[in-house]
Amino acid sequence: MNIETIDRPEDLFALRDSWNALLKGSTSDCVFLTHEWLSSWWKHLAEGRRLSIVVACDGGTLAGILPLAERPAQYARMMPRVLEFIGSGVIGSDYLDAIIAPGREQEVSEAFGRYFESRGLMLQFSQLRMGRCAVSHLAKLLSRSGWTIVETKLNVCPHINLADMTWEGFLQQLGPNIRKNLNRYLRIIPKTFDMRVECAQSPDEGGSALEHVMELHRKRWGTSGVSEAFQTPAVVEFHREFVRLAAEQGWLRILLLWLNGQPAASLYGLRYGPTFYFYQSGFDPEFSKHSVGVATMGLSIQSAINEGALEYDFLHGDEEYKFHWASATRDLGRMELYPSNAGARIYRQAIQFNRAARRVARRVLIKA
Helix, strand or coil, X not given: CEEEEECCHHHHHHCHHHHHHHHHHCCCCCHHHCHHHHHHHHHHHXXXXXXXXXXXXXXXXXXXXXXXXXXXXXXXXXXXXXXXECCCCCCCCCCCCCEECCCCHHHHHHHHHHHHHHHCCEEEEEEEECCCCCHHHHHHHHXXXXXXXXXXXXXXXXXXXXXXXXXXXXXXXXXXXXXXXXXXXXXXXXXXXXXXXXXXXXXXXXXXXXXXXXXXXXXXXXXXXXXXXXXXXXXXXHHHHHHHHHHHHCCEEEXXXXXXXXXXXXXXXXXXXXXXXXXXXXXXXXXXXXCHHHHHHHHHHHHHHHCCCCEEECCXXXXXXXXXXXXXXXXXXXXXXXXXXXXXXXXXXXXXXXXXXXXXXXXXXXXX
């Protein structure tokens, strides 16, 4: 098993076909590990990191990928140089993981383990699907070599099982209030307005649909708080590029609800494999009394059922509205792996102290 490090962007971009082929057969397969998502992230959101993708090849055949980047030391936060997943940060890349050919997890992880023993850098894996992540094999191997493994639950992902589900069957699963209200909204809105629902899927449709999503999202949050979505030019450019690539692959699903010729609500979704991913949404507060956001969410679930999706995933966040629709959750977490040297022990203590201090500061600010 040969281990190589990819540190040039042009080499990352050249891997697209073999990367996605390996991903398709792996247990980690999800839209946030696709070459399209992660290469777009690298182009627009790397922010001073150094590319450090670790790949395992056997006889010239790709057998494993750890999509990593080296993040510089953050002295103000007492964080050393670390290797972390490409896609980390506020962009919302859930279910990040190693990508390994099925049945080869042990031997690829052993090869990765030998490589990281020689590097001696701390590893920080965030947004992992806890209890079912490929890097757990690597963590077990390194722990036997004296590394310290620290696991932390960060969030949950509510989701709906749509297998063998009809729209009528789904409605019966909902609580009586949300079911009654949804039926009422979908009945009254078309009587009150000239209503049109569009689902942008093609590259030609996707660009303009995304602009509506961003504008409606800003309108929605402009009146009731702050959202991290679409807040910087780099994030906007990331989404413009990824939406084009996702549309070319047939993954894009942007729903737009038009009322009297105006975009009233939107939902940015992705259909990848058996899963419909709800990524972001927005609505015009001018139409808020008609609950256009609830109506659009319902229409997106109906659309997912109609096209045969087996799951509707709300991704990370325990916001109350998600549990109007979903009852099941899966945990997202972080795994930190510290080498068995004195410097790593010092940094671990410093990181724990820094996090504890920030938790205290947040509590003080909330009480104030």
